[in-house]
Amino acid sequence: MENKQTMIEVQDLCKSFHKLEVLKHISTNFYKNEVVSIIGPSGGGKSTFLRCLNLLEKPTSGKIIFDGTDICDKRQNKNIDLHRQKMGMVFQQFNLFNNMDVMRNLTVAPMRIKKMPKDEAESKAIELLKKVGLADRVSAYPSQLSGGQKQRIAIVRSLMMDPEVMLFDEPTSALDPEMIGEVLDVMKALAADGMTMIVVTHEMRFAREVAARTIFLADGKIEEDKPSHELFDNPESPRLVSFLQKVL
């Protein structure tokens, strides 16, 4: 386990919405090439935590150090957009751009933000689409795709920006059961390629099999944070024991 290169360091992170404390003093590290899953009961702060990592939610206090800069500190992190380009995000509701076809969904960001030439962006898009088995849908609009297809394309859209880390916010929760597999397969392939991934999920099998480490988050606190097999096989805290009894 030595030689681990820290990618994101979270220190004492708190987030409140008005009086409601959602995250209470969270501290943990994420390492390069690591796949971490975050599990826990609804309303426990999993999504909020993930959204804080790319500042879709502004943390109330604490530090998030990414590539050596504290992204919560406005003096150090002058350009949030630049920082977000290095973090891919996949949403529960896919959020493909409804006004664009698949090709444009994939190429608009690299072309506009990274000034990638059109033909280069398009051939990259095709190549990635082939990997997820959707090369034939380049000219479809989001409304013509199934949920599973949308989510696979949403993953490709993030990959187009060559992110250093991918955040997944319950990527399979809005899918019909028979489509969950195709999305998980794409995620497994990504993990095998060495992508750094942080996955908020209700898929306990995915957490156990693919993620090296699992964090159990309940009531805004990290209850347990350890290698997945240990967490699932020997849960310590009573909260986790009762949670696992309900979901497994």
Place this chain on the structure above:
Amino acid sequence: MTFFETIGKIIERYSSFFAQGVVNTLIIAAFSVLLGTILGTLMATMRMGKILPLKWLAVAYIEFIRGTPLMVQLMFIFYGLPMIGVKIPDISWIPNFSRFAAGIVAMSMNSCAYVAEVIRSGIQAVDYGQTEAARSVGFSSGEAMRLVVLPQAIRNILPALGNEFVTVIKESSIVSVIGIADLMFRTNDVIALSYKSLECLAVAALIYFVLTFISSRIVSLAERKLSHGK
């Protein structure tokens, strides 16, 4: 003479009256729609923006305009304001400039409040996830708005905006009370000359209907052009 024969006669004899009325109605409506849309866009931007004093100003303006009758607003501008010295000057080479200007100002100030609400609700109806996804790949909030939200909002905005245009054409009949020779004003002239109020009003109604029908067709055509990819 039957009803329809009388109508035929009236159109034949007084067509120049109606034609002039239509031209003036269209002038008032076109300028009001144009200015109302520009000002309404501005007002919606202020209302949704982050600068609080401007936001409050926009909210107060929109609420006030929508909560008072157009008739009062029009008469306030044309009869009221000159009492405190705010007067629109006459321009010699445009006949009746001050009346037209007052009519257009009142109509567009009124329409702008409604347009602002149409635009705001159209933008807010676009799922916030679209903005978040655009921000998450690294677009700025301006780019997210321009590339992702606005193109989708247009589809929500356009039908309601089309309704607003049609409303402006109809509501413009109110400017006849400050002596602008629009279609309604000219219809009254023809009634005074012919004593045939029922038939004259029927003609006026028909003309208004043709105007609004044509404009709503144009709007729905534009809608259809924008609707693919939905």
